[in-house]
Amino acid sequence: MYVVQNTEPGVPMLFDPITLRSLTIPNRVWMAPMCQYSAATDGPEAGVPHDWHLSHLAARAVGGAGLILTEATAVSPEGRITPADLGLWNERQERAFTRVTRFLQEHDTVPGIQLAHAGRKASTDRPWRGGGPVGVADGGWQPVAPSPIPFAENHPVPRELTVEEIRRVVDDFAQAARRALRAGFQVVEVHGAHGYLIGEFLSPHSNRRTDAYGGSFGNRIRLALEVVEAVRAVWPEELPVFFRVSATDWLTENPEDEREGWTVEETVLLAGELLSRGVDLLDVSSGGNAPHARVLTGPGYQVPFAARVRAETGMPVAAVGLITEPRQAEDILTSGRADAVLLGRELLRDPHWPHRAARELEPSSSLSWPEQYGYAV
Template sequence: MSILFSPATFRSVTVRNRLWVSPMCMYSAVDGVVQEWHHTHLAQFASGGAGLVIAEATAVVPEGRISPRDAGLWSDEQRDAWAPIVDAIHARGAAAGVQLAHAGRKASTWWPWAAERGSVPVDEGGWVTTAPSPIAFEGYAVPTELDETGIDAVVDGFVAAARRAVDAGFDVLELHGAHGYLLHQFLSPLSNQRTDGYGGSLENRARLLLRILDAVRLEVGDGVPLFVRISATDHADSGFTPDEAATVAAWATEHGADLIDVSSGGLVAHQQIAVHPGYQVPLAETVRQGGRIPVSAVGLITAAEQAERVLAEGSADAIFAGREWLRDPHFGLRAAHELGADIAWPPQYERARWR
């Protein structure tokens, strides 16, 4: 029996398989409100056999957006726009998740296909960014250091967005602590040079993430699975390390996280990454600690046998893929066929099933 196509249960949610869709920013929202594009984009993966579809990094406050075109969950209008998308994912048999995010010093930037690069000026629709320390990401504007009141407001933003996400029908919530965004900025000594209770030691640098986990868990109750995405290394000298990531993952689990979604990088422009198929899988294995911490693996996982092998070797408990789903929105149906797993197809597609 295929491990990849076996179910997985997290608290009150059972996911039909372990081949999942990573959150991928579409930069296509209007004032944080998702559009028809997001509906078609996300629903197709559920039709294509995904077990869990996690919607893109969704800002918990307006100033937390990566770009002015990012999705949000700071208003009821945004919540109501997400609800039919969640319904469409559910109607096709998949679980629906959303990644709650704050971009910190990497906020207020141009979207990838804009003519400009770097930070969007305030007089052109941008805003002043915030971070643990007033250290800019290379080529971006210098952020303002968050004070205690600002940190409290960030926590409140995550809590309110989590409530709206659950009210919209999302099954799974993921806190974005990776890719150089705000929670990652607090975790890494390269971006966090504070001298108060949120800086210095690893315990202090992890304090904001754990505060948010506690507050969100209290808000949404015991039945909602909470995932945390982390960058397990900065790929840069003196940065966040895999051993530190494993420690933070253990703390996060103690504070109510149900799975650690292990990625890497994104904090600094001078990172050095050796990219190859499955290049981040060893990081997931380190964080998993021999099976003590549930983790997912991601990073150039593009083939069914490759994904199955990662699980069979005990490196991870589930697989996230991104670009392969963009190339083939029916990656799940294809992977099941290649592994000999008998899964349900949408009846509208049955005539195309490989025999």
Template sequence: MCHRGAAPLSSSLFTPYTLRGVTLPNRVWMAPMCQYSAPAEGAATGAPTDWHLQHYGARAVGGPGLILVEATAVVPEGRITPYDLGIWNDTQVEAHRRITSFLDEHGVVPGIQLAHAGRKASTDKEFRGGAPLTRDTLGWQPVAPSALAFDEGQPVPHELTAEEIRGVVDAFVAAARRSVAAGYRVLEVHAAHGYLVHEFLSPLSNHRTDGYGGSFENRARLAVQIADAVRAAVPEETAVFFRVSATDWAEPEGWTADDTVRLAALLKEHGVDLLHVSSGGTLPHARIPAEPGYQVPFAARVRRETGLPTAAVGLITEPEQAEKILAGGEADAVALGRELLLNPYWPRQAARALGAEHPFPPQYGRAERARYRTSRV
């Protein structure tokens, strides 16, 4: 930690980063995390509420460079739960503008994750157990690339037709346009964690025999079509990310790290600006060797072998750990999830620990001065 009068240390974590026309003030980003707190019925279904405004507002005051708003459904049946956010209508757009305006005001780039839950849709809130819902309890029949349930006791999804798949692409395009209208400058397509786009990618969940199944090229077809369509639908300066699961943790039968590198190279050719690298989600009981930074090597490999920028995520909790990831060239940014739920001010505290300039807002200055008062040297 720097003392007063000492020169600040150089920090990779707190240097700006530009993608297309978006300059992010630092490399500490907030990962998307569902709040399950949107109205499930009525005219405001799927629209952000005061909960979302204060939740994202508090993290904005904490100082990340980018906030990626939680998985936001492109169609009603694409919600994980009836209580998820959506952006399939203009009422939702107006509510999202409250969030993007506040983030902009506090120097944070607003981003949104566009999602379709596929066969993992129509469940209860995570903190109520996440059990499947029926039509009598606000539920619906999920859809998927193949009529394969996620787990025992889960509903068998409807297998999408080719025409319905085209409708999914159209829904992502409409959602992307609404997101730009709502003030988001980064759009992230959710292609991870066993949700619809990931379901098409993984041979564990995709047993199709048409042009969307079988070979790697066919299984990647939906992801590429969404990338092309979203890129064409939004302004050139808008950054487009993909979030992927680097592995199903079921090699060699499932989606693998080699597949992810191959997909990354393909997405780069189709206008994607950054890969946000997570893992898992296709299997309900996969053995995942979770430990600090356990997903970072996947992000590092994609970056090294394809040149596509990456964001690393997963059990990144310490400032020195995050700084080492960036300084070592393993990723271009780090995304924090649970750590920012517990501590909204992690970015500013990390800057202090690393000797970087990132002071608290003046309204909180008296607390900062009291806690971090140091002697002159």
């Protein structure tokens, strides 16, 4: 499944390359998907990446990230979280992404893309404008979901997907993966976390269906497996597929919360099913499916979930969530709790975090700067 490329003795594991299938990622400091909500909301440029997206991603490539996962990119217009999300449902979007992937590869960073459908959390406003629902009259749309259960009290009731519509969602993911490959991406990640559509099907909190897609564990994971199989079928054998999961939606951990939810034990079982279907790495996050859930946070608070999946399944995992310090990140890897770390907000604060980590962990070894910077730093 994967091979560790050992480097010189004394080199921190953060900067030890990792090979997944035939793709070697130069280090294990990866950029997590972070939505920018900055695309055009309608017209021919809707969902198309532009200068902001390029500069945002390019800065982290220059900063030394080994893999960059673009923000959640919608597989269909109704799959956007906000009207300003990126998309990959047409050729114009596909062509625009080639500018991004070309720059990342020129700077020795692997370009990856996260494909998503927001489900019942779709058609909301940008966070800095309050993040509330956007009505049809204001450019929004009716969200869809496994069951007609709104995400929160102020959200609209989503329309329950028919089986035929579920099949179209699966095909949307496959078609978006085809476009991602043509656009130059080398990693594709299926977004099954944070209470978006696939995660909604996983959790009994949001999935009350009585057909083949609801009820039992095997039924609730059906959509996730069908999407993975469809993506894997169109993605090259030599390139990896990732899956992002919320290890828990933080309901069962709270004895005072009577709501039924998705559990860590189910995540481990799902990981085994994904592994057998060609998923190469599990990106382990948590939460997002139930409002007002009590989330217990702290430095590296999601790392134990990733460690459990790795220990019980042997599946490569990436850890994410309040990983901020180089020695903290290095310890996660050397202790065997994860195979890579995904940084989000910390890379917003410091795009050159990988270079800082290299200096702090092993001053005699450092990442290579671009030629334009290397002579001066």
